[in-house]
Amino acid sequence: MEQSAWAALDGLDTGILLLTPDLRVSYANARWTEWHGAGLAPDVGVDTLVDGPEPVDAMRATAADGEPRPLSIVLRPAQADLRARRLYGSVRRGATGLVVEARAEVDDDRMALQDIARRLAEVNDMGEVLRTLCEIASRQCQASGAAVMRMTSGMAEVIVVSGDLLPARARCFEANGSLLEEALVRGEVVSEDNFSASGRPLMRAVPELSLGPVLAAPLRAHGDNLGVLAVTRSADALPFTQRERERLRVLADHASLAVHKSLLLQRAQSADRAKGRFLATMSHELRTPLTALAGYGELLADQVIGPMSETQLDVLDRMRSVTTRLSAMIEEILAFTSLEDGRETVRPSEFLLEDLVRAAAATVEALAREKSLALVVALPAASIRVTTDIDKAQQILVNLLGNAVKFTDRGEVRIVLHRAARSVRIEISDTGIGIPMDELPRLFRPFAQVDTGLTRRHGGTGLGLYISRRLATMLGGHIEVESTVGVGSRFSVVLPG
Numbered sequence: 009m010e011q012s013a014w015a016a017l018d019g020l021d022t023g024i025l026l027l028t029p030d031l032r033v034s035y036a037n038a039r040w041t042e043w044h045g046a047g048l049a050p051d052v053g054v055d056t057l058v059d060g061p062e063p064v065d066a067m068r069a070t071a072a073d074g075e076p077r078p079l080s081i082v083l084r085p086a087q088a089d090l091r092a093r094r095l096y097g098s099v100r101r102g103a104t105g106l107v108v109e110a111r112a113e114v115d116d117d118r119m120a121l122q123d124i125a126r127r128l129a130e131v132n133d134m135g136e137v138l139r140t141l142c143e144i145a146s147r148q149c150q151a152s153g154a155a156v157m158r159m160t161s162g163m164a165e166v167i168v169v170s171g172d173l174l175p176a177r178a179r180c181f182e183a184n185g186s187l188l189e190e191a192l193v194r195g196e197v198v199s200e201d202n203f204s205a206s207g208r209p210l211m212r213a214v215p216e217l218s219l220g221p222v223l224a225a226p227l228r229a230h231g232d233n234l235g236v237l238a239v240t241r242s243a244d245a246l247p248f249t250q251r252e253r254e255r256l257r258v259l260a261d262h263a264s265l266a267v268h269k270s271l272l273l274q275r276a277q278s279a280d281r282a283k284g285r286f287l288a289t290m291s292h293e294l295r296t297p298l299t300a301l302a303g304y305g306e307l308l309a310d311q312v313i314g315p316m317s318e319t320q321l322d323v324l325d326r327m328r329s330v331t332t333r334l335s336a337m338i339e340e341i342l343a344f345t346s347l348e349d350g351r352e353t354v355r356p357s358e359f360l361l362e363d364l365v366r367a368a369a370a371t372v373e374a375l376a377r378e379k380s381l382a383l384v385v386a387l388p389a390a391s392i393r394v395t396t397d398i399d400k401a402q403q404i405l406v407n408l409l410g411n412a413v414k415f416t417d418r419g420e421v422r423i424v425l426h427r428a429a430r431s432v433r434i435e436i437s438d439t440g441i442g443i444p445m446d447e448l449p450r451l452f453r454p455f456a457q458v459d460t461g462l463t464r465r466h467g468g469t470g471l472g473l474y475i476s477r478r479l480a481t482m483l484g485g486h487i488e489v490e491s492t493v494g495v496g497s498r499f500s501v502v503l504p505g
Contacts, residue, residue: 023095025108027054029071031064034105042249043093043112045150046086057084059092067099067106076100081110087152087242138168141237141263146170148259149223149252151239156227158235159183159192164209172219172240181213188236191224197257199223201247203240221247225260234264298338302331340471343403344454347478354397354482361392361432365425368405372421376413382420383413392427396503400479404487407472408436408499416440416496431485432505437498443491451489452477476501 017024023039025048036048048057055064059082066077081095097110142154153172157164164183166176183189186209191198200206203219211217220243227234237260241248248256307313309324316324346352369385376383405423412421419439426433443451454474473487480487484504491497 021111023097023108023110023112025054025110026102026104027067027106027108029105031055031067031071031106033057038249039112040110041246042150042252043083043095044086045152045245047246058082059084067108070099070101071106074101079108079110135168139170141259142168142170144263145237145239145256145259148255149239149248151223151248152242152245153219153240155238155240156235157188157238159188159233164188166210167235172242173217173238175216176210176214179210179214182209185209187222187224187238191226191236192233195226195228197223197225197253197260199248199253202243204243218243220245223248223253223256225256227260227264229264237263298331298335302328302335305331340475343475344471347475352400352479352482354400356395357398358393358395359398361394361425361434362387364398364402365405365423365434368402368409369423371406372409372413375410376421379413379417381413381416381418384420384422386422386424388425388427390427392425392432392505394432394503394505396483400483401503404476404479404501405434405436407476408487408501411472412436412438412440412497412499419496427505430505432503434501434503435498436501437496439496442493442495443489443497444493448489448491452487 018038020037020039023043024035024037025033025040026035028034031054032051033048033054034050036044041047044057054067058064063079063081066079069075070077077099079095079097079099081097083093083095085092093112095110095112097108099106099108101107138156141156145151146154151171153170153174155169155173155176156167158167159165162183163180164186165180166173166178169177187198187200187203200208200222201220203222204211204217211219219240221241222238223240224236224238227237237256239248239256305324305328308316309321309328343352365385365387369383373383409421409423416438417440421436421438424435424437426435452473454471477487480501480503485502488500488502489497490500
């Protein structure tokens with residue numbers, strides 16, 4: 009066969025394998041070499057290349073009777089760390105032996121990319137994203153090693169590695185003259201056919217590496233250079249094909265978005281932690297002088313230091329109200345930071361639920377009286393005994409009752425206790441301003457308030473409902489809400505009974 013004909017066979021997406029009548033390889037095109045991970049040696053028995061007897065039995069039968077047969081082949085990889093390929097095709101008798109035509113299960117690049125997108129979308133941790141990326145790149149490009157590297161201030165750093173590149177883990181080298189720099193400058197996939205002999209900076213930094221062909225693709229997203237994805241083969245392996253170069257390019261394009269998303273998430277989480285630490289520190293610092301201020305106010309109100317007029321006592325009473333409100337806001341922020349840091353634990357105890365309801369109602373009774381609101385408590389005739397964290401349950405009820413009183417100007421706030429088959433339900437309803445339907449989805453978000461803006465009438469941190477829902481979840485329950493603008497709202501706390 010002429011050289012041009014062999015070249016044409018190498019360019020096919022279909023794998024062409026020619027076998028002698030005794031099932032030894034006489035020719036394998038480039039697709040078989042790609043699937044196997046190395047060239048197929050002439051005269052090698054096909055039974056040493058595939059798993060299971062079925063495909064070999066089918067080939068023997070075709071050699072005997074000349075009938076074409078379908079094939080399902082699991083092709084063994086040339087190296088133990090490569091994945092076996094499943095092939096589908098057929099075998100027929102040719103002029104000098106057998107002809108096996110096959111296509112790989114992963115030849116559908118669209119399905120491969122869908123798998124890549126799914127795998128990368130499943131992880132958010134940056135380290136896990138990069139490890140998954142190296143694994144996928146090695147498999148897709150039939151490589152024996154992979155790495156993600158980045159460049160900062162003229163130096164390059166190996167972040168994550170697998171396979172042949174393990175000796176380079178966490179190593180730094182000069183970026184100038186490196187394949188990493190070349191990929192980032194050119195903005196395309198670059199290659200080196202014999203990396204060990206190239207004299208590149210990474211080889212000078214890690215001379216124990218034994219690498220042959222290397223491909224490097226830039227990781228870029230939204231104008232940012234995130235690094236480089238590289239795949240490698242051993243010193244005696246065949247060069248990467250044009251198809252594999254294209255696969256690495258497409259993979260790097262998809263992966264760049266996943267890496268960028270993980271970076272943004274990491275920065276957001278870091279900012280949240282910093283915000284939480286700031287809030288906790290400032291709240292602790294504010295709580296100390298507020299406690300002292302409240303103590304001095306009590307001394308003055310009790311006239312321990314000396315007699316005070318009615319006007320002075322009235323001013324002190326207003327000061328005490330403001331101090332109590334500030335203290336409550338600080339406690340909410342401290343509770344929020346404690347929940348976010350995972351420092352809250354459930355300490356269950358057994359108690360009567362009606363006692364809890366009465367105690368929560370007593371906490372907001374004075375505020376309801378100031379607004380001339382009726383505070384109605386409806387309890388069942390039979391006592392309800394539950395086992396849960398009484399402090400957290402009370403905090404939930406006080407938060408919901410406080411909100412109900414705060415957002416109600418006339419009418420009543422009602423708290424009703426019900427028992428169901430396997431749960432208890434505490435309903436807190438009001439005749440207040442109500443909540444628009446489109447605001448309900450954001451109601452339980454931290455720092456969210458329905459009446460936002462500089463002119464909002466009602467104060468608060470916007471943490472009460474968020475904290476209440478988190479605490480209810482910790483207790484194995486949940487919070488439900490129904491509301492009509494201008495009519496009122498009903499919040500229901502459902503706890504295991």
